[in-house]
Amino acid sequence: MNKTFLKLELDKILQRLEEKCVSPLGAELARALQPVRDIEEVRNRIKATSEAEQVLRRYPDIPFSNIHDIRPQVARAAVGGLLEEEELLQVAATMSGGRRVRQYLLGQDGNWPVLRETANRIGDFRDLEKAIGQAIGPDGEVMDQATPRLLALRQQIRKTQERIKERLDGYLRSAEMQKYLQDNLYTIRNDRYVLPVKQEYRHQVPGLIHDQSASGATLFIEPMALVELNNELRRLKMAEAREIEAILRHLSNLIGREKERLEITLAALGELDFTLAKGYLSLEMAAIEPRLNNEGRWRIYRGRHPLLQGKVVPVSLTLGEDFDTLVITGPNTGGKTVTLKTVGLFTLMAQCGLHLPAAEGTEVDPTAAVYADIGDEQSIEQSLSTFSAHMAQIVSILKEVTPGSLVLLDELGAGTDPTEGAALAMAILDYLTNAGARTIATTHYSELKAYAYATPRVENAAVEFDSETLQPTYNLIIGTPGESNAFVIASRLGLSPAIIERARSLLGEENQRVSRLIAGLAEDRRVSAREREQAEILRREAEMTKAELEREKEVWQQQAARQMEKVRQEARGILRQTRAEIREIMARLEKALAEENLRGQQQAVARARRQLKELEDAVEAGLNQYQPAASSQPPENLQVGDKVFLATLGQAGEVLSPPNEQGEVLVQVGILKINVKLKELRLIETEAKAGPEREGIKNGWTVKTVSNNDIRPEIDLRGLTVEEACHRVDAYLDDAVLAGLNQVRLIHGKGTGALRVALQDYLRQHPLVKGFRLGGAGEGGSGVTVVYISR
Template structure:
């Protein structure tokens, strides 16, 4: 691995990534992962990690087990080699695990195109799985059912073995034979069944001697009566071995023929395992997807070094915006080196497609080449570099660094004469800034603090130090140089004040002037930071107040919509009641006409006409309370106290503020106070002799125009049943009357005509229908019924 990668400890992050992999396929990709500086490739890597993190968040139980690296077995099978039963089990386990993973990823809802593309490359080998599972048992043994021939051979073997054992049992039961035997049992030697015969009786048991005990007292003899049976058993077992070899060869051949598809599948499984490991590592680090750019810009928000344990003080810094070079000063063990490593490691992790343990808004330029000269005494591998070794590394960096490179230099110029070291450090920073590189350098030299203030595109930063506790706080402050703490520390540790004062005098007037200047600038910076913090607090409070007002406005609007719907329901109820009363009057009229004399009929007719006229007047008065009257236009101006109608909400109210520059006024509508434009208002006036019962659109006010954007002049009934369509038409005609529509269009389609006929029968009986007809040319023809509404 590149020396810079090792200095920035990328290898340790990749070790953590490797531990997250479930298979050696994924672990191999994690071990070989290298940073990439192509923006498109980095973007694809990052997006794959984001998809994996989201998938794991939604489905933490992804089936990723039982996936093995079977590439050697596949290669050997393709070359004609023979796989063992255990190897075949690994193959089928991997194929089954891959298939289940593919089905899982393709079957879940979610937006993860990169993971789906990987899953689509996993092959389906169910026939191969079936063939292996049919022949191989859970312990890797070849099953009897593998082939009919193997089953027959094993049945013959068992039969022959039983026959041999029966013969042997007869020997063991024989009283005469028992005195010749060392033990009353039989055993196996050289794959032959034998009896343990005492040495002195070897001639009493005719047969073949296969072995003897260590003491020589026992001979293992195969009785002559069993020789032929043992030969048959031997022949059967050889035939069994040949059949097993043929079965394994057949299965191996099946695998070898799928070599290309299997290799594609294994690559996809490795990529999926590796990608899901990146998502798992992201979740473990509480990391997020960084923004990317190729403009040499870094913005790290509350970044935490991923290898630090315990409570980590986050780092926030920018680079490549208002400055290209950052000079960090501060005490030893104050976190300067950790800051360098965090910036460098974050860049390399981004180039590897990993998420970063940082806050929202973190941005990285992954196209930059990273160079680092870091000697960290706190790392496990302690630095033994001398000034010469450091300078050799700096020389190499100066030769390689170009515009946009990220250069990290720890304790620049240290290890030599302070005056020469400071001058050398300033020259190096000048060169890198002029070359367009982005540089972060740590130093103890006070001269570099003044240099950073005086040089364009160079900025100071300090690791904060608590002079009370004499400990660093590890907070990085951009724009402020680190203060010299030697005198403060010495004083708190008890060094005599006379000695400290003498040291100040020896420091020199120029150094003291620079120190005072830097201290003054630092104080100004701190005051500005506090003021910005207070301004930020005020800004957030203003935003919260604005959000609260927006929520209240939304709640008011929702309440207004509910009131409007409630009013519409009441209007529909009035219309239904009116229709019921009309039907009742007509029934009474028909009954009277049928039963009364001519004079009685005339009287009944006159009564019915009066009742209908009264009902018509009542309905008209009710409807005037629900809709604006026709003919008026938006007002050119309104005054406080004017009564207006809110067209969009269908709500009446009172103007409580004069129009502003945007042509908006505040209207009090019931409990709601609403901002409204003049074009959305209509002036209203009180009807003579009426008193409002309550506020709202049912308050006796007459409005001068009709403008209802909620009711369309047509309704689509296609696909509904007759009952559903009639119910929809009934409610729709009520709304159409309230909206002031004179004609509407019922879209029922042509089809079989059943819905059209049923609707026409229903419309003939409807009291709000003045007449209807089929649509003409340009109106939808026989697929539309045009309805004229009775007013």
């Protein structure tokens, strides 16, 4: 990590990030994180952090656990290596943990494309998990049920051990053997069961000596009667070891064959852990997603240095807009260095894709190279003074600086003669400003206050000082230089006024004149700042009003859409009821005709006509109540007072002004006055404008609910069931009638013909169908039915 990163303490931020990771895979990425200056790469990094922060706000308990770094095991297995039981369990646990977190993230609602893409790269290895779980128990031992052969071998081992123990128990129960044994027990030496025999009785117990005690008083003898049984047990255990090795090798081979998928999965798990850690860090710091630019502009609003503990006074400043160089003066303990570090660290954190602990609207330029000379750089090895060490660092910066670089200089020019130090400081700031760099420098030289006022693109700033408490407040004030507090402090501490006045006189008239000039300029700046603040408040209020109007417009559009759907549903209901009553009337008419009663025929026909007229009137009245009748074309020659319909809002309004040069008119909609383009308006015809065709309408506006421009002359029913198709056709014919269509086409496809037959049976009974036929040449043939609508 380079020297600037260390001075700005980026390493401590990355250490906190690493601590948020829950797997070695994520922690490795956190340790390797480096700032980048490509703005698109920074945007991608910050986007991932923002998604993680959003996910963690909604789902703080993501099941990310038991993820191990199994890359060495996978690599070894891929080249034929044998994995031990514990290693296999780690592989299974990692695969299981990855599967759980993948299922969890993909199962939640939310727009998180980066996290979803990462989660999708996590593989599903349930078969491999199952194979390992059936072979190796939680204690890390291969289980008997791993293979039938292993089960049989272990059963034989247990039986052989039982036979050996029976023989040994016989020895221990023998009164004669009791005097030969050092202890009344048996033990194991070299994987063989033995008895602890006293040295002096070794010839009384025939057998093989396998060991002796440290004192030599006890010999561990395998009785000859047990030799063959111990040999058999040894052979069985060797066979067991070979079978276990075969099982482990089989599982290792399975893992080796999945090397590529496992590597992709492990990379995705590492990225996911690392990204979630950035989200956790953002929440911990109460941080926000910063705005980015590549124009050399910084706007820090209430920025808090993330490494300071306790109550932190936030910093607010801008750089690269009205000025490129900021000179901060004030007391040495006033927080000037913290301001430098905050701006620099914020830039590096953004370049790493991290959120910033600041207020919304904070903006940085991540394409800037960051240089810093902060703190005591005295080198004992080089025998350099503080001034020399600082100057060596500044020389290095000046060689590398480019337009747009961010340069942070702490106590510029300090450590040497004040006059020469101030001159050097001004010359260095001139060079950086002319080079197009963005510079923040702290100083206690009074000469730099006047320099900042007199130099274009350079601005003063001060760390506020409380003359009552004699303590800095740590508030940064842009546009005002830090005042000398020596006289104030001396006076508050009781120094004689005469001495203070004498000191003032020794300052010289020129210094006092400069101080008065600076004070006057500072007051002017404060007035301007207040005025800008008031203007900013008004601008924000205007933006809020605009946003509120936009929200109201959206609500109106939604309400209009719901109202139109309600109209359509109610119109269909009226038509369905009408058709039912028509069928009932016709049925009565047919019955009367069938009875051949002339008088009954005449009466039935008369009643049918009256009822049909009543139903027509009901339909017209039901539809007329919803919407004004509007022309289908944009209006011409609009006049003030005309009633119009706004298609985008689904609302009626009144024209307040004639069209302007942009083809817009001012329309009153409810309490809102808005400019609307002519093409979005439809002229509403009232009774006075309706003409002769409207004479039969008594009052109000009329509406054609469905325009024939809105209804296509055909409907595609392919792929639907008979029930679904009939339901769609019923609603479609309603709309077709309202749109004034005379014929329509039903596209049902050829297929087996079942859908065509069912639809034609349905059409024969439909009250709105006058007739139908199959499509002709160029119309779709037998895959289309042409329907003639009854008028």
